[in-house]
Every structure is written in structure tokens, then in C-alpha cells.
Amino acid sequence: MSISFVEKRDYSLTGECTRHALETGLASAEWYHSDVPRKVMKELMQRRDGPAIRDTLLWIGLLVASAWGGVLTWGTWWTVPFWFVYGVLYGSACDSRWHECGHGTAFRTQWMNDVVYHIASFMVMRNPVSWRWSHARHHTDTIIVGRDPEIPFMHPTTIIPNILHFVGILDVWDWMKILVRNSFGNVSAAERSYIPESEIPKAILSARIHLLIYAVTVIVAWRLGSLIPFMIIGGPRIYGTWHMFMTGMIQHGGLAEDVIDHRLNSRTVYMNPISRWIYWNMNYHVEHHMFPMVPFHALPRLHELIKHDLPAPNTSIWDAFREMVPAILRQRHEPGYYVRRALPPTARPYREEFHQTVPDRSTMR
């Protein structure tokens, strides 16, 4: 079947699927979660400053050192490895710092979460106000079409734009447009569907501050006649973003839409320790979605406690891509197809009655 014959579902947050999700109870639904005794969960949820302070100091130290090395060796081939490291630390690690500090779980001390959150929001080119609300919706209605603003693969899936995300060009262009639009006070209907009215002036102010910093960067680069300011600010969001997309795509890619069991729409993946550090343990993604209050440093322990109730994790990033890519290719011409991952015998089965309100896809736009 040709792609052109496949009708695209309405992924907007104000359209037909939104109405359907609200009417059928898919929106703001009661989600499945594995059983964890309250006493144990309380321990897992406990906040600590130590792990995040350690990681943040290391992150800043490596950012400064790699940028310094890149500047000193500028104009030679020796500069490449320095910018490679700096790019990933800036353009990829910023995402997980944004994410954890946005949840308020990284540090026990709240102002530390807020400071890192705002810095990381700038680095990842997200409006710190709008995206806080967007991500809250993502957790309420994970991969519910018409409700979740953060669905990465929309059916029928497209391939080229997703490949281009690895170099961030389309992504940066899209987010720059949003920043400029917001800075002029223009907030879209979709954004207004998840941002409370009282927060919109803050979103506009944040956009203006971000845009001002980029404007200063352009002026400095022009006055110096050098590309180095772009290598340090903004540029890494293009040349160093590959790790963020590599790990981000496998969070939900190829899995189910419109279900209310994170075991069906999220993926836990075992990873090498460097990627786990960059990603701040978000590879335990089913666990994170089931229990978003558990800090990054406690996710491995949570995983050990509930893995008997979850599909077997993918054994590596490569293994996750081997599972995800064929499913995405199939979703190009078969919207609604997903990888239904087997549960171990020790798990509680998928409760089909949880999903009986899911509309028949053949009748949906």
C-alpha cells in the first residue's frame, strides 16, 4: 500500500482525537501500576542532594574543560574531539537535566532544581514554562492521541525527518520559531490547552530572555568574526544532540498508542554507564512513567523491585533500535500497529478491560 493512501490521524490537541479521548475516558485515566509497598515506595521517593550535586559539578567541569580545549585547539583537527564531548554534554545531557529538575526530583533542595532546570531549558531550547506544563500532560496522558503534546512518532510515521533529528536542524528550526512566536506574545491554541492562563505571561517573558541571549551571541560572534560563540552557545543543540534523540526515540517508539498501561507504551533499556550518566537513568522509562516521583538515582533499585511485572528490558540501545525500527517502518503504512511486548509469567497480565474504551482504529481519523 502506498503511503499516500494512508490517512493521518489527528494529533492536534484541539481536534477530533482530543474530543474522542475525553469522551471515551482515555484522557486523565487511571493507569496500571505495579504493586510496591508504601513503606518501600516512601524510601524510593526520598530526595537527596548528593548524587545530583556530584553529577552537576562533573557536568559543568567537563563542559568548561571541553570548551576550553576546543577554543585552544581551534583551527586544528585536535579541536574535533573536544567539541564532540562538549556537544554531547550540552546538546544531549541538557535534556535529562531539564527533565529531572522539571520533575523536581533531582535535588532535595528546590532552588537547585529550579536553577538547573532554567539553565538546561535554555540549552535544550525549550520554553521553561510551557514545557513544564507540556511534560505534565505527557505524564497524565502518555501517548494518548489528541492529548499528549510529546508524541514522537505520529502515524503514519515518516522516516526522513526523524533521521534529521539526529543533527537537530529541523528541531532547532521548529523550536526557534516557537521561541520567536512566544516572545512576540503569540501563544498557540495547542499551548493554551495545557498552559494555565496565569502562566502565559511567564512563558512569554522566558521566551524573550532566551531570544535575548541568542541575539547577544550573534552580536559577539559578528564582532569577533568567529564561529566559536556558536560552537559554545546554541550550536551544540545541532552538532551534539544525537545522543538525546538516540535515547529519546526508544522511550516510546514503535509501541502502543491509546493505552493506559505504561508497559505497553514505554520501553526500559539496559545501557552502557556513560549513556546512563548522560541520560540520568531515564533508560528505566517504564519505571519512570509508573512512578514519576522516584529520583533518577533510585530508578535502578525500583527496576529490581518490579521487573518481574514488566516486559523484559531491551538488552542494549542497539537491541531497542532493532525492535523499534521495523515497527516504525510498518507504521508508515499500517497506522495503529505496535510491538506488543511479552510479559514474564510472574507479571500481572495486560488488563484488556483497561483498554476497552480504545476506539476501533479502522473507524478513526
Added chain:
Amino acid sequence: MTAWITACEIDDIEHEDVLRFDYGGRSFAIYRDPEGAFFATDGTCTHESVHLADGLVLDDIIECPKHNGRFNYKTGKALRAPVCIDLKTYPVRVSGNQVEIEIE
């Protein structure tokens, strides 16, 4: 018209923890602070109606288990996005071994 209703016994809640109490079709959250004093609020978050009793108590704060919004459970004040609307609080007293809340 208000009445004092028994919500739980003192030992049902650990220090710095929270318990769900349903009564008359409504849900309440009963808190015990680190010093052992009791407090009560509406049981669900003002953001998306998630039960706060599944959340985390940190000193004077209750954190919603779904989106990590925070309230001061002693005053009901909303402290951290995504919560913007304050929680309703209720008077609490201890009568013998019973924790009672005053509700309409």
C-alpha cells in the same frame, strides 16, 4: 453544619507521612508532620485530581505523585507548578487515640 469525624487512629500514620480517608463520597488526606502533629486537606490534587496520599511528605510539604506539584499541607498553599490552586484544609483534633477532622 459541621461535625467532627474520626479519620484514623494515631498509630495509623507514621511521622512525616500521609493517609487517605474517604467519607461521605469525599476523599481527604490526613498528615502527620515530623513532630507528630496532625493536619488534614482535601484528598486530591487541585491540578488533576490525583490522590495525594500516594505522594511524598517532606517536612511541611506534600508532593503530588503524578506531576510533583507541591502544597504546604498546613496552610493548603500551592507552592510549585503544575499546581496553581490552593488545597482546602480542615481542622484536626486528637481525641484519645483517635484523629478527628471537622467537615461539613
